[in-house]
Amino acid sequence: MSKIKAGIIGVGSCAKSLVEGVQYYNENPEDKIGLMYEDIGGYSVHDIEFVIGFDIDKRKVNKKLAKALRAQPNCAMDHVDKITTTSNSSAVNKDAMVYSAPEMDGIAPHMHDYPDEVTFVNGAVPAESFERSVELLQYHDVDVLINYLPVGSEEASKYWIDVALEAGIHFVNCIPTLISTEDAMTTEQRFIDAGLTIVGSDMRSAWGASRMSEVLQGAMLDSGLMVTQHIQMNMAAGSTQGQEHIRTGRTANTDFLNMAKQYRLHNKHVSKENVLKGQNSVRGESTAGMTLFAGPSLTVQQKPGGDYISSDNKIANFDMVAYGFAGARYEMSARLSVQDSPNSGGVVVSAIRFCKVASEMGIVGYLRGPSAWTQKTPPLQLKTQDAKFECDALARRVLTDITTPQLKENRPKAKNLPHTFQDAKNDYEN
Ligand SMILES: NC(=O)c1ccc[n+]([C@@H]2O[C@H](COP(=O)([O-])OP(=O)(O)OC[C@H]3O[C@@H](n4cnc5c(N)ncnc54)[C@H](O)[C@@H]3O)[C@@H](O)[C@H]2O)c1
Numbered sequence: 001m002s003k004i005k006a007g008i009i010g011v012g013s014c015a016k017s018l019v020e021g022v023q024y025y026n027e028n029p030e031d032k033i034g035l036m037y038e039d040i041g042g043y044s045v046h047d048i049e050f051v052i053g054f055d056i057d058k059r060k061v062n063k064k065l066a067k068a069l070r071a072q073p074n075c076a077m078d079h080v081d082k083i084t085t086t087s088n089s090s091a092v093n094k095d096a097m098v099y100s101a102p103e104m105d106g107i108a109p110h111m112h113d114y115p116d117e118v119t120f121v122n123g124a125v126p127a128e129s130f131e132r133s134v135e136l137l138q139y140h141d142v143d144v145l146i147n148y149l150p151v152g153s154e155e156a157s158k159y160w161i162d163v164a165l166e167a168g169i170h171f172v173n174c175i176p177t178l179i180s181t182e183d184a185m186t187t188e189q190r191f192i193d194a195g196l197t198i199v200g201s202d203m204r205s206a207w208g209a210s211r212m213s214e215v216l217q218g219a220m221l222d223s224g225l226m227v228t229q230h231i232q233m234n235m236a237a238g239s240t241q242g243q244e245h246i247r248t249g250r251t252a253n254t255d256f257l258n259m260a261k262q263y264r265l266h267n268k269h270v271s272k273e274n275v276l277k278g279q280n281s282v283r284g285e286s287t288a289g290m291t292l293f294a295g296p297s298l299t300v301q302q303k304p305g306g307d308y309i310s311s312d313n314k315i316a317n318f319d320m321v322a323y324g325f326a327g328a329r330y331e332m333s334a335r336l337s338v339q340d341s342p343n344s345g346g347v348v349v350s351a352i353r354f355c356k357v358a359s360e361m362g363i364v365g366y367l368r369g370p371s372a373w374t375q376k377t378p379p380l381q382l383k384t385q386d387a388k389f390e391c392d393a394l395a396r397r398v399l400t401d402i403t404t405p406q407l408k409e410n411r412p413k414a415k416n417l418p419h420t421f422q423d424a425k426n427d428y429e430n
Pocket of ligand 1: 101255
């Protein structure tokens with residue numbers, strides 16, 4: 001079986017974890033912990049190779065991909081001693097480079113207020129043209145393009161979807177763009193017409209705040225409870241886990257710094273709440289009157305000034321209220337502290353392989369099972385067990401009621417495929 005070649009848009013902390021993670025499993029083939037799927041249609045994690053990247057940061061552009069992944073301000077933990085390109089366990093192709101991308105709306109103005117070591121530094125060489133980017137991706141035989149741009153990169157995400165469609169490449173949209181049903185349908189039709197697959201949008205981590213909220217919400221509803229409050233607060237503060245030698249300073253990764261401004265995180269907020277609402281809607285349960293909030297922290301703002309420590313540690317606090325048997329009240333709170341970037345690596349190494357396998361089976365458009373399993377705002381929200389069922393079937397190359405209509409030969413139309421209605425706004429907006 002030939003390698004699945006992957007390209008990366010936004011060579012940040014998540015990209016670092018993803019690539020180093022693949023090398024880690026290549027170096028430690030007996031270790032399967034952290035992999036949601038060992039085998040997807042005959043492809044293992046060892047079959048993924050990273051061949052190209054695009055970024056805007058001076059410290060990454062025109063550098064070897066292996067070098068750029070370790071450049072500042074990336075702060076995900078190191079999974080391997082060195083990112084190699086020429087050993088049998090390398091995950092990065094020896095010729096893989098990072099090319100210059102158009103900035104568009106990738107960098108929020110407030111990011112320039114932070115010290116260079118913790119923020120993006122733009123001003124690299126002029127961006128490659130659209131046509132040249134298509135050529136580069138085709139030259140490197142890229143199968144799957146991964147969108148790891150900062151939250152709020154609406155325009156830039158659309159640009160890279162156009163590039164992927166032109167180049168004939170599958171797409172994994174790890175960020176909260178194109179989240180409304182209308183956008184999802186239009187995008188899906190374009191991938192169907194091009195005979196390609198897409199997984200999206202807004203990845204969820206293997207065991208992160210979204211997965212926890214989804215499982216808790218779903219399990220409470222399945223236990224006959226009525227959930228009246230579900231608050232999920234996320235913050236990048238309070239811990240220098242992994243950097244205990246540094247004791248003071250504000251801690252955050254660029255993902256959190258970028259979302260320090262409300263306008264920048266709007267779609268992230270909506271997408272996170274889609275996870276909660278989705279579990280109600282798949283069960284035909286209303287969320288009317290429920291206090292529902294899931295978003296980056298409103299209390300811990302990463303303000304400019306002072307000392308900063310790049311840290312990939314994230315803390316999520318959950319607070320839930322429910323009512324059950326004969327009106328009995330339940331209260332539950334929980335706290336999750338995780339390394340943010342590696343937590344998403346396990347889902348992306350699956351999404352990449354699902355795209356490849358589905359396309360080999362003749363499936364086109366949004367992969368509904370893998371999107372529900374690996375993303376916060378899939379086109380179709382599913383119960384946890386149904387999303388897993390769909391992924392398991394695809395991993396065995398078995399068609400289901402959901403994937404059969406998406407076979408190319410059935411000439412699927414996006415508007416006739418199943419969707420969960422999703423607005424592009426949260427409950428607090430009109
Ligand atoms: N567990 C997780 O960490 C997690 C979960 C869900 C979603 N996400 C999302 O995934 C995305 C990537 O996360 P991350 O932690 O790697 O972010 P990051 O800030 O570390 O990396 C973003 C990268 O994009 C680059 N960039 C900025 N503008 C660009 C442009 N116009 N073109 C090309 N590159 C550009 C930056 O230089 C940087 O290298 C974010 O949107 C994040 O919200 C992350």
